[in-house]
Amino acid sequence: MLELIDLTKTYQGRGRTVTALDRLSLQVDAGELVCVVGPSGCGKTTLLRCVAGLLPYEGQVRVAGRPVTGPPEHTAVVFQEYGRSLFPWLTVRQNVELPLKEKGLDRARRTELVTESLEAVGLAGAHDAHPWQLSGGMQQRVAIARAVAYEPSLLLMDEPFAAVDAQTRADLEDLILRLWQRLEMTVLFITHDIDEAVYLGRRVIVLSASPTTVLEDLKIDLPAERDQLTTRSLPRFAELRGHVYAQIQRTKQ
Amino acid sequence: MRVVNALAVPLLLVGVWWLVSGGSFYLPSPGRVAAAFAETWFSERVLTDVLPSLARLAAGYTLAGVIGVGLGVAIGLSSGLRAAAEPVLEFFRAVPPPVLVPLIMLFAGIDNAMKVAVIVSGCVWPILLNTVEGVRAIDEVLADTCKLYGVRLRHLVLRSASPQIMAGLRQALSIGIILMVISEMFASSSGLGFTIVLFQRGFQIAEMWSGIVLLGLIGWGLSLVFRMVEKRVLAWYHRA
Numbered sequence: 093m094l095e096l097i098d099l100t101k102t103y104q105g106r107g108r109t110v111t112a113l114d115r116l117s118l119q120v121d122a123g124e125l126v127c128v129v130g131p132s133g134c135g136k137t138t139l140l141r142c143v144a145g146l147l148p149y150e151g152q153v154r155v156a157g158r159p160v161t162g163p164p165e166h167t168a169v170v171f172q173e174y175g176r177s178l179f180p181w182l183t184v185r186q187n188v189e190l191p192l193k194e195k196g197l198d199r200a201r202r203t204e205l206v207t208e209s210l211e212a213v214g215l216a217g218a219h220d221a222h223p224w225q226l227s228g229g230m231q232q233r234v235a236i237a238r239a240v241a242y243e244p245s246l247l248l249m250d251e252p253f254a255a256v257d258a259q260t261r262a263d264l265e266d267l268i269l270r271l272w273q274r275l276e277m278t279v280l281f282i283t284h285d286i287d288e289a290v291y292l293g294r295r296v297i298v299l300s301a302s303p304t305t306v307l308e309d310l311k312i313d314l315p316a317e318r319d320q321l322t323t324r325s326l327p328r329f330a331e332l333r334g335h336v337y338a339q340i341q342r343t344k345q
Numbered sequence: 346m347r348v349v350n351a352l353a354v355p356l357l358l359v360g361v362w363w364l365v366s367g368g369s370f371y372l373p374s375p376g377r378v379a380a381a382f383a384e385t386w387f388s389e390r391v392l393t394d395v396l397p398s399l400a401r402l403a404a405g406y407t408l409a410g411v412i413g414v415g416l417g418v419a420i421g422l423s424s425g426l427r428a429a430a431e432p433v434l435e436f437f438r439a440v441p442p443p444v445l446v447p448l449i450m451l452f453a454g455i456d457n458a459m460k461v462a463v464i465v466s467g468c469v470w471p472i473l474l475n476t477v478e479g480v481r482a483i484d485e486v487l488a489d490t491c492k493l494y495g496v497r498l499r500h501l502v503l504r505s506a507s508p509q510i511m512a513g514l515r516q517a518l519s520i521g522i523i524l525m526v527i528s529e530m531f532a533s534s535s536g537l538g539f540t541i542v543l544f545q546r547g548f549q550i551a552e553m554w555s556g557i558v559l560l561g562l563i564g565w566g567l568s569l570v571f572r573m574v575e576k577r578v579l580a581w582y583h584r585a
């Protein structure tokens with residue numbers, strides 16, 4: 093589904109050149125849920141923007157077999173700056189609905205998807221609010237609802253739960269797992285939370301510090317059915333978490 | 346209470362005017378100007394002078410809006426165009442619009458087309474420059490979101506730049522009114538500016554003053570309408 097071969101991204105600034113990604117290679121099969129962790133500033137957002145066709149790059153990026161030159165079809169993104177990704181002049185409902193309109197869905201189907209996705213993120217009562225009337229966490233959930241209502245085959249998420257409380261975060265994690273299983277989409281999930289990466293991911297990719305490559309591609313051999321309480325208290329969970337933690341510590345040296 | 350507040354200063358001004366005017370030839374009393382106003386403007390002058398003026402203003406302003414926003418969006422979206430156009434734009438913005446009147450007269454004659462051209466030539470710059478600025482300030486993340494979901498640019502650009510576009514339109518409105526009058530003072534046979542000059546030359550001082558009052562009222566009314574439109578268009582922006 094997703095293939096990165098020797099992906100390199102260099103930012104040219106005035107007098108400052110940053111090699112954010114350095115010959116990074118990665119494969120994600122269709123229907124996989126892969127989490128990416130790495131130290132702050134290592135290039136996670138850069139990686140995601142290259143895959144989303146929003147940045148020029150060197151090397152190869154292919155989505156569903158096609159080289160990425162612009163935003164690939166059937167792809168949705170939840171940006172790290174989720175608040176800025178919402179249209180301030182539209183209501184919550186219109187924000188979620190707009191991409192569906194552009195997709196050419198009929199009104200009945202759109203209403204169904206909007207209602208369903210807003211309910212799923214716990215915003216059933218906020219249809220007619222404007223984004224600026226919502227808290228940061230609520231805005232983030234609107235961005236998530238918009239992405240899942242789009243029914244993408246590839247969903248890219250950049251620290252999507254950073255602004256919500258622990259309880260909502262757990263709910264949203266389980267929501268993503270449910271949607272992922274139901275819609276059979278491929279998910280690339282960026283997070284700085286190691287627990288979250290191990291809980292959600294079928295694989296966890298650990299990135300090195302800049303210039304960034306894949307430090308480790310770790311298979312998460314936990315039972316397929318995840319549950320906030322039982323999964324997190326498994327000894328294997330603690331082992332995996334400890335392993336990823338140690339890896340990330342290593343990147344800092 | 347609000348009505349009293351709103352009326353207090355105007356009433357005070359009229360009072361001062363009344364006190365100062367006592368018997369002066371060049372400054373008739375409010376009563377005389379009011380009488381002249383009714384006599385002068387509640388007549389067929391509305392058709393022969395006021396409406397033509399307003400029609401030319403409307404035509405010039407609309408044309409400037411279309412040109413300014415259209416070019417502004419194009420220049421704002423293309424960094425190449427911007428680099429080429431920006432110094433020229435700043436120059437034209439700095440030229441005081443009234444000095445263009447004699448020049449435009451050479452090209453466009455002295456009829457309606459000239460007056461509309463004068464209004465356009467003054468109004469277009471603030472609209473254009475503000476639009477460029479508004480388009481440039483479009484949020485990058487929002488632009489990426491549009492690319493990603495295939496949302497047409499039209500939806501993003503005009504809405505996103507609308508606060509700056511409206512600011513440009515507001516500046517252009519007052520410039521437009523000024524130019525409407527000035528273009529009629531140069532070479533004309535009808536219009537508000539023409540009539541006021543005519544009264545002044547004929548020493549019909551109260552009538553001249555009533556024309557000035559009418560211009561003030563028109564300006565005030567138009568800005569009121571503008572504010573109402575702006576409030577609707579930018580509701581999301583002012584509360585955000």
Ligand SMILES: Nc1ncnc2c1ncn2[C@@H]1O[C@H](COP(=O)(O)OP(=O)(O)OP(=O)(O)O)[C@@H](O)[C@H]1O
Pocket residue numbers: 103104105110112130131132133134135136137138139172284302
């Ligand atoms: N537009 C840009 N111009 C220049 N340098 C940039 C730009 N965007 C990112 N960088 C640099 O690229 C590197 C990676 O940035 P990126 O935003 O991808 O990191 P990140 O892993 O997402 O960090 P975080 O976890 O804090 O979100 C950083 O060193 C950053 O300074």
Ligand SMILES: [Mg+2]
Pocket residue numbers: 136137138172250
């Ligand atoms: Mg980031």
